[in-house]
Amino acid sequence: MDSRQWRSTIAAAQAGDRHALNELVAGWLPLVYNVVGRALNGHADVDDVVQETMLRAVGNIGALRDPDSFRSWLVAIAMRQIRERARRRTPEPLAGDAGDRAADFAELTVLRLQLEGQRREVAEAVRWLDDEDRQLLSLWWLEVAGELTRRELAAAVGISRQHAAVRVQRMKARLEVARGIVRALEGSCPELAAVTARWDGRPGSVWRKRLARHIRGCPVCAGAERAVVPAERLLAGIALVPVPAGFALSLALGGKTSAAAASVGWSAKVLGALTKPAVAVTAGATIVAGGAYVVTRTPEAPPARQIAPTAASTARPPTHTAPSALPAATARPAPSPTADLYGTVVDSVDSAPPVNTPPGALPHRTESGITSSGGPKAVLQHRGESVTLKGRGYVLVRWQISPKNRPGALVMPAWTGLKGKLFHVASGGGRRMDDPLPGSPGGYATGMGGPAIGYAVLPAGTQQMWQNEYFYLDGSVTLTQNERGCDYGLIVFPSSWDEVHKDIMTGPAQGVIRYGLVRDNGKDTAPVPQYATRSAPADPAAVPQRSRV
Numbered sequence: 001m002d003s004r005q006w007r008s009t010i011a012a013a014q015a016g017d018r019h020a021l022n023e024l025v026a027g028w029l030p031l032v033y034n035v036v037g038r039a040l041n042g043h044a045d046v047d048d049v050v051q052e053t054m055l056r057a058v059g060n061i062g063a064l065r066d067p068d069s070f071r072s073w074l075v076a077i078a079m080r081q082i083r084e085r086a087r088r089r090t091p092e093p094l095a096g097d098a099g100d101r102a103a104d105f106a107e108l109t110v111l112r113l114q115l116e117g118q119r120r121e122v123a124e125a126v127r128w129l130d131d132e133d134r135q136l137l138s139l140w141w142l143e144v145a146g147e148l149t150r151r152e153l154a155a156a157v158g159i160s161r162q163h164a165a166v167r168v169q170r171m172k173a174r175l176e177v178a179r180g181i182v183r184a185l186e187g188s189c190p191e192l193a194a195v196t197a198r199w200d201g202r203p204g205s206v207w208r209k210r211l212a213r214h215i216r217g218c219p220v221c222a223g224a225e226r227a228v229v230p231a232e233r234l235l236a237g238i239a240l241v242p243v244p245a246g247f248a249l250s251l252a253l254g255g256k257t258s259a260a261a262a263s264v265g266w267s268a269k270v271l272g273a274l275t276k277p278a279v280a281v282t283a284g285a286t287i288v289a290g291g292a293y294v295v296t297r298t299p300e301a302p303p304a305r306q307i308a309p310t311a312a313s314t315a316r317p318p319t320h321t322a323p324s325a326l327p328a329a330t331a332r333p334a335p336s337p338t339a340d341l342y343g344t345v346v347d348s349v350d351s352a353p354p355v356n357t358p359p360g361a362l363p364h365r366t367e368s369g370i371t372s373s374g375g376p377k378a379v380l381q382h383r384g385e386s387v388t389l390k391g392r393g394y395v396l397v398r399w400q401i402s403p404k405n406r407p408g409a410l411v412m413p414a415w416t417g418l419k420g421k422l423f424h425v426a427s428g429g430g431r432r433m434d435d436p437l438p439g440s441p442g443g444y445a446t447g448m449g450g451p452a453i454g455y456a457v458l459p460a461g462t463q464q465m466w467q468n469e470y471f472y473l474d475g476s477v478t479l480t481q482n483e484r485g486c487d488y489g490l491i492v493f494p495s496s497w498d499e500v501h502k503d504i505m506t507g508p509a510q511g512v513i514r515y516g517l518v519r520d521n522g523k524d525t526a527p528v529p530q531y532a533t534r535s536a537p538a539d540p541a542a543v544p545q546r547s548r549v
Contacts, residue, residue: 008538010067021061025054027542028074030240031147035078037105038138040085041126046105049085053078072152075139079156082135119234119454121182127203128178133171140168144232146484147240175231181211184221192221240409240485342524343549347424347463352432355514359504362426362497363522365472367393370494378492380413380481386540387492388417390476394425394495397469397479399433401447402487407454409485412462414540415532418549420475424527425520428503429467430512438513456486461545462530470500471529472520480540 006027012020029050036049056077064073105126126134139156142148148156154164184192195214199207215221353359370391372378378387389395401410415422433447433456447467449455458464481490504516520526531543 006070006539006542007067009542010064010070014062014064021058023542023544025058026544029054031142032074032078034142034240035075035138036082038126038141039082039135041105041134045085049081053081056081071148072155075148075152075156079135086131118229121179122231122234125175125178125182128181128208129174130205133174136167136171137175140171141235144235172231177212178208179228179231180215181208184211184215187221189218189220191218342421343528345525345527346545347527347530349461349463352435353514353517355508358507358515359518362501362504362518363520364497365522367497369393370395370473372492372494374492376493380490380492383481383483386478386480388476388478389473392474393472394497394500395471395473396493396495396499397471398429398491398493399465399467399469400489400491401433401456402489403449403456404453406487407449407456410456410458410488411482411484411541412459412531413482413490414480414543415529416478416480416540416543417536418475418477418532418534420473422475422477422529422532423472423520424469424529425472426470426500426504426516426518427466427468428470428500428516430506431514432464432466434464435513456488466517468503470495478536482541484541
């Protein structure tokens, strides 16, 4: 996440633009949550420290001189709040379930990102680090993932880059020791079992030293250290942990006063809405956990339909759940005969149709042809690559997801600079990306990954894409590839009604998994693509899911 690409949004927020301020809070919340969550290892104080960090950032945004330094400034605030929390805390023995809470963030990382093998091992090894090492690791993890620079890491810790290099090397050495402990505890060494007979199962410095000493002198446990991939190579492929569904960002709560929140521009009506659990409403925008905009509208706009995403439907592809058990699509409201309806309906989470059910009729919209800046076959393989489409006709976007190369959170592509109208008309290609791949053992492997390699994880509220997604454009728009976490590519083809119809009507008898799905009703109430906007933001990855374009 590069703050330079947020320059215009940051400048607008400093000038008092509430919408820009909302975008900053939503866009940067996951980064702050990951820094604090790893530094405190999932302690119950994580929510409070995140709240305090975001409140201080919002309250002091006007004092930031250089918008390009926003990221390092925000991370430095988070680290100061972490250290302040450590100074305020009174040391006391863990009681009740407090010891279990200390492992929450390691478990959350493994479960929400579906980590396996040595990636899972690194995440679990964090439990064995001391507080100071965990704080440094929370920054270094983001550095190797491309979210922070070494200069920003050093500034956040308050030391020089040379000193930071020494500190990182020492922390990495202790992390490797912790990885060895995780591997050894999963083994079957009888001597280690005797050593841990009185261990209560809680990681700590005393037992880290004791177990490390055993591993160094044990041929069984030491042998588990062979063929180990360096931690930085493993961490580079792990995305930000999505903010949990139960986390509600409320700058008016967590011990803060309404006056403090009102000082940054929220009205009494908005402050009242902030008390709703798991959802925070700011300046006309509804934000769900993870910072995903579900419905956005200006105060003067008529009420828009709210889509209620479910974490279960988007957190991981269903490999054991029958399609019929997935959440049903949200019902669409009856159109108003007096309103301009274009753009009021956005795609919502839906269930896969039965494999043997042919789709409904595909409306035939007017075609005069589509021109593409990428030619007849635009290949978008890396973040920031884009293609501009113009004309009146159909467009195919073919998905190629590569969790084998790098699983994790999938940052969806964005449609920006829209002039005219754009509809999501059909899905095809013979399968949804979460369908089991033919020939995979037990049907575990899907286009979104599997237990052996990890999964591509969609943002909350995102509709599962199919192999081929079809759109109808009447005007011009730019599609940008936003790869950051999970590795994926897009191939964009100008298409036609005949090609769309042929694809979606190819049924299981021809060797594919399922028929396609028609989404177009031929009217302006047809679905509008997710992550579409008429503006051209500096960072297309920050485009919220809107209900009006």
